[in-house]
Amino acid sequence: MQIELAHYLLLSAVLFGIGVMGVLTRKNLIVIMMSIELMLNAVNLTFIALARYSANIEGQVIVFFVLCIAAAEIAVGLAILIAIWRHRGMMSIDSLKQLKW
Amino acid sequence: MSYSLTDIFGVLPELILVVTAITAILVDVASKGKDSSATMLVTAVGFIVSGIAAISGVGTIGVLMNGAVFQDGFTTAFRAIFCLIGFLTAIFSPAYLHFRNIRLGEYYPLLTMSVLGMMVMVGAANLLLFFIGLETMSISLYILVSLNRTNSKSIEAGMKYLVMGAFSSAFMLYGIALMFAVVGSINYNDITNYFLADPTLGPLTIAAVALLLTGFSFKIAVVPFQFWSVDVYEGAPATVTAFMSTGPKAAAFVVFIRVFGIALHPVASHWTLLLSWIAILTMVFGNVAALRQTNIKRMLAYSSIAHAGYLLVGIVAGNHAAFAATGYYLAAYALMNLGAFAAVIIVNQRHGTDGSYRFDALKGLGFAHPLLGISLTIFMLSLIGLPPTAGFLGKLYVFSAAIETGHIVLAVAGLLNSIIATYYYLRVIVLMYMAKPEGDTTIPRPLPYAITLIVLSVLILLIGVFPEPVISLMIAVAP
Numbered sequence: 007m008q009i010e011l012a013h014y015l016l017l018s019a020v021l022f023g024i025g026v027m028g029v030l031t032r033k034n035l036i037v038i039m040m041s042i043e044l045m046l047n048a049v050n051l052t053f054i055a056l057a058r059y060s061a062n063i064e065g066q067v068i069v070f071f072v073l074c075i076a077a078a079e080i081a082v083g084l085a086i087l088i089a090i091w092r093h094r095g096m097m098s099i100d101s102l103k104q105l106k107w
Numbered sequence: 108m109s110y111s112l113t114d115i116f117g118v119l120p121e122l123i124l125v126v127t128a129i130t131a132i133l134v135d136v137a138s139k140g141k142d143s144s145a146t147m148l149v150t151a152v153g154f155i156v157s158g159i160a161a162i163s164g165v166g167t168i169g170v171l172m173n174g175a176v177f178q179d180g181f182t183t184a185f186r187a188i189f190c191l192i193g194f195l196t197a198i199f200s201p202a203y204l205h206f207r208n209i210r211l212g213e214y215y216p217l218l219t220m221s222v223l224g225m226m227v228m229v230g231a232a233n234l235l236l237f238f239i240g241l242e243t244m245s246i247s248l249y250i251l252v253s254l255n256r257t258n259s260k261s262i263e264a265g266m267k268y269l270v271m272g273a274f275s276s277a278f279m280l281y282g283i284a285l286m287f288a289v290v291g292s293i294n295y296n297d298i299t300n301y302f303l304a305d306p307t308l309g310p311l312t313i314a315a316v317a318l319l320l321t322g323f324s325f326k327i328a329v330v331p332f333q334f335w336s337v338d339v340y341e342g343a344p345a346t347v348t349a350f351m352s353t354g355p356k357a358a359a360f361v362v363f364i365r366v367f368g369i370a371l372h373p374v375a376s377h378w379t380l381l382l383s384w385i386a387i388l389t390m391v392f393g394n395v396a397a398l399r400q401t402n403i404k405r406m407l408a409y410s411s412i413a414h415a416g417y418l419l420v421g422i423v424a425g426n427h428a429a430f431a432a433t434g435y436y437l438a439a440y441a442l443m444n445l446g447a448f449a450a451v452i453i454v455n456q457r458h459g460t461d462g463s464y465r466f467d468a469l470k471g472l473g474f475a476h477p478l479l480g481i482s483l484t485i486f487m488l489s490l491i492g493l494p495p496t497a498g499f500l501g502k503l504y505v506f507s508a509a510i511e512t513g514h515i516v517l518a519v520a521g522l523l524n525s526i527i528a529t530y531y532y533l534r535v536i537v538l539m540y541m542a543k544p545e546g547d548t549t550i551p552r553p554l555p556y557a558i559t560l561i562v563l564s565v566l567i568l569l570i571g572v573f574p575e576p577v578i579s580l581m582i583a584v585a586p
Contacts, residue, residue, distance in 0.1 A: 015288070042274060068287075068293070079249075
């Protein structure tokens with residue numbers, strides 16, 4: 007079977023969906039951040055596949071920027087996570103209950 | 108690809124902010140973290156210089172950097188407004204940070220980087236540059252929100268903001284990827300041309316538009332994705348709340364106009380109805396929820412959700428006059444909300460009320476502190492939308508643009524909601540002037556707060572009485 011652009015797009019859609027489900031259903035903040043990373047990397051896969059199949063280099067350039075942004079975001083996220091750990095002694099979203107409407 | 112001096116001078120305000128942020132970090136290192144007043148000074152001067160550079164660009168229209176940056180009225184006007192917001196936030200922060208015992212020099216460089224991100228967003232002419240600006244702004248804000256490390260509310264707000272922000276950014280990015288798949292380019296102009304030639308929607312296009320709309324709805328905090336904003340606004344240090352409820356919201360709205368109002372305008376008929384419902388639900392939710400608040404900070408947070416609903420009306424109306432009206436309203440909203448927060452921050456330093464942000468703290472302050480009373484009254488009247496303030500004209504322009512384009516239901520909903528909103532804004536004025544003061548009414552009166560309150564209330568009255576220069580700037584350049 008020939009692997010086409012559609013297969014890559016489908017794969018990245020599935021990965022993105024798994025990421026979304028992870029964010030919505032998991033309780034551990036580290037797993038939630040991993041799921042967000044999975045979502046971003048699914049998008050990267052889309053960009054690379056598009057760049058490859060449409061011979062448009064722009065898609066690959068975008069991926070570099072997205073990688074940098076994802077790294078910065080996760081670095082800040084882990085720093086805040088450590089602060090939460092020091093305060094509450096747990097990493098579950100159940101510990102984030104102080105602010106409520 | 109070639110770059111000329113015109114390109115460099117076109118992005119001078121941004122370059123100045125980069126230099127300011129780096130200088131501020133170095134100054135903070137040199138002062139060994141003991142005293143951040145030098146850092147504050149560097150930042151404030153940087154904002155002034157950058158603002159002057161932004162204003163000197165009035166009237167130049169075109170594209171820079173090989174079509175990556177729009178140089179137009181929206182860019183110019185909002186660069187100047189963001190510099191003003193950044194400057195005022197920088198000068199009124201030290202008193203609050205001292206009161207809260209947050210002594211961190213990195214506050215000011217982060218503030219600068221966040222304003223830089225906002226400027227990049229409003230100038231961006233393609234989706235990638237917009238996304239980079241958005242993330243520069245957001246990542247700085249995540250740190251600013253959780254800067255009060257010893258306060259568990261601040262940390263919790265930072266975590267919630269980060270998770271929701273990163274989650275929505277991923278949606279936005281996937282929308283950008285699918286738009287790239289459909290159009291083959293991420294430039295706004297290419298997107299417009301593509302849909303002008305072929306306004307039919309395939310499944311990929313629908314998915315792209317839906318994902319982008321979801322991402323934007325999170326960022327501007329409209330129903331059904333508004334739930335994070337109130338918690339974050341409450342938990343963040345109050346000066347950061349004042350900043351993030353004005354600048355970042357305005358920046359996200361300008362990009363919303365550029366992407367949905369302009370770039371996707373040829374296919375507007377497919378999403379107008381959805382956006383109208385979002386606008387109505389957002390107004391109603393924000394106002395009804397604000398009615399029952401006992402905490403001023405939360406009340407202002409819900410009121411800013413309601414204002415996002417009014418602003419969406421302008422985007423739904425969707426012609427150039429409507430975008431100019433939305434731009435004017437955004438400017439007015441940013442000024443009055445910043446002012447309201449600045450006043451509330453100083454009220455909350457009243458003896459014996461620290462940290463609670465109860466309405467009771469306002470009792471009888473109007474006569475004891477005339478400047479505070481008068482300016483907070485102006486901000487509240489402007490938020491209600493009464494003449495002669497800028498808030499009145501903003502609403503007038505937006506709603507009349509909606510009527511002209513046939514969205515009468517939206518205009519009526521907006522007016523009815525403004526009437527509901529009157530109740531909770533007037534309560535502030537009533538408490539200040541008609542309630543008997545309880546206990547000690549002395550509050551600290553640092554000079555920066557006086558400057559902030561005077562500058563903002565004068566500006567609100569000024570552009571409320573003479574709206575022509577602002578509105579013509581927005582019309583001439585509204586993309």
